[in-house]
Amino acid sequence: MTISKIAEQAGVSVPTVSKVLNGRADVAEETRAKVESIIQEHGYRRRTTSTPSSPMIDLVFHEIGGAWAVELIRGVEEVVRDEGVELVLSECGGARRPRQQWIESVLLRRPLGVIMVFSDLDADQRAQLEARRIPFVVVDPVGDEGDDVPSIGSANWNGGRMATLHLRKLGHERIGMIGGPVETLCSRMRVNGYTDALRSTGATVDPDLIRNGDFEVSSGHREALALLSLPEPPTAIFAGSDLQALGVYQAARELGLEIPRDLSVVGYDDLPVAQWVAPTLTTIHQPLRQMAELATRLVLDLARGVTPSALRMDLAVQMRERQSTAPPG
Numbered sequence: 545m546t547i548s549k550i551a552e553q554a555g556v557s558v559p560t561v562s563k564v565l566n567g568r569a570d571v572a573e574e575t576r577a578k579v580e581s582i583i584q585e586h587g588y589r590r591r592t593t594s595t596p597s598s599p600m601i602d603l604v605f606h607e608i609g610g611a612w613a614v615e616l617i618r619g620v621e622e623v624v625r626d627e628g629v630e631l632v633l634s635e636c637g638g639a640r641r642p643r644q645q646w647i648e649s650v651l652l653r654r655p656l657g658v659i660m661v662f663s664d665l666d667a668d669q670r671a672q673l674e675a676r677r678i679p680f681v682v683v684d685p686v687g688d689e690g691d692d693v694p695s696i697g698s699a700n701w702n703g704g705r706m707a708t709l710h711l712r713k714l715g716h717e718r719i720g721m722i723g724g725p726v727e728t729l730c731s732r733m734r735v736n737g738y739t740d741a742l743r744s745t746g747a748t749v750d751p752d753l754i755r756n757g758d759f760e761v762s763s764g765h766r767e768a769l770a771l772l773s774l775p776e777p778p779t780a781i782f783a784g785s786d787l788q789a790l791g792v793y794q795a796a797r798e799l800g801l802e803i804p805r806d807l808s809v810v811g812y813d814d815l816p817v818a819q820w821v822a823p824t825l826t827t828i829h830q831p832l833r834q835m836a837e838l839a840t841r842l843v844l845d846l847a848r849g850v851t852p853s854a855l856r857m858d859l860a861v862q863m864r865e866r867q868s869t870a871p872p873g
Contacts (some may be wrong), residue, residue: 554579570689576827584675600630600655604642606663606686608635609813610787612759612832616661616683619836622811627844629656635738636663640686647672655844659683659836662728687825694846694855696839700730700774700790703828703861704737704782705812710826710863711780715871716808719747720771720778722788724759731756732847734784734812753778757788764791772807779872780808784786786815789825789868804870831859834859 551561556575563571571579572800603620605613610775617633624631632655636642640663647669650658658673658680665673665680673680682695711719724731739749755770757763764783768791771778783789789811793803801807803823811818814829838857845852 550579550582553582553639572826573668576663577671580671580675585672598630599628600632600653601840602632602634602650602653602655602658603661604634604636604646604663605661606636606640608633610760611663611817612785612787612813615815615832616836619833620659620840622833623837623840625693625695629844640664641666642669650678651676653677656847657681659839659843663802679843681843681846683835683839684730692855694842694852695857696835696842697730697856697858698830698835699858699861700733701737703812703830704734705741706737706861707782707812707828708738708741709745710865711808711810711869712741712747713780713818714780714808714869716778716780717747717872718750718753718776718778718780720753720768720781721755722764722767722771722781723754723784724788726756731759731784737830738763738782757784757791759785759788761787761791761794764788765794766791768792768795769798772796772801778807780810780869784812784820786813786825786827789827790817790821793821798813798858804868807873808869808872810869818864818866826866826869827864829862829864831861835859 551557555578560571560575561579564576599626600766620631634642635648642663651672654676656677657678660680661683664682664686671698682693684697685695708719721735723735735754742749752774753771755767757767764787768781771781772795781792783792789809792809796803796807803809809825811825813832814827818825818827842852
């Protein structure tokens, strides 16, 4: 199958097929879909006489920054270094889906595969990768991916329940919850685990005690101030990330509260910073490096035509009890 034959079958010009192959945006949606369908049907691969470049993997973040991203990058690096594969980093500029310019560059580079972290592809971008036999894996899925989408996550519901049960066993009745973006699956699951733990232990689920941020320090600070300014403030706060927990620490300092004497705090992720702050942070350990390593091995297997034993995996989380929680004063 050649470009000219694809053009003939689709009833378009050769330059139009070339634009579709390169992921260009200036092609009508109906035309692109028709050409993509023919490409996928015949498994077209571009021929080249140039020296092949080093094999590579694209690692795409919704936003690169902070220790959370560093842990994932290190996990991918552990695998690609041994495999002789290069790593290309990209970010979506805070958005959940990459721009069209990104898909154009990917189709030109033709990596072995793509790993999406806390981000996702739209249907058209998925179709373009699938037509070129470029597999992709999602780490920490934003939404509820279909069973056919390879993904690596963690037991977020169990983690949320575990953190809340820890505070309930210490005797806390009013427990605040600061989740991440409400549209993200991991945040919703952590909040659901929190509410289940409250109900199962006979505590009231108070909507006023549930807030949502963006997993960053600033939102933890903002939402903690709101919670601690309530007429009946919580005696403990479960933050949906360690970074948000740092924001809770700052809010407590500004209000003259001592942790854990006046306020217990639990985080999520178990980043290195959790052991550097004072008091050290009680948190839920999420195996970020292992998640990244598994995602990398999965995408390499898919690129090599190996059928994995499972396309979707949720890794276990663990409680890390430190100095930031105590019985209510």
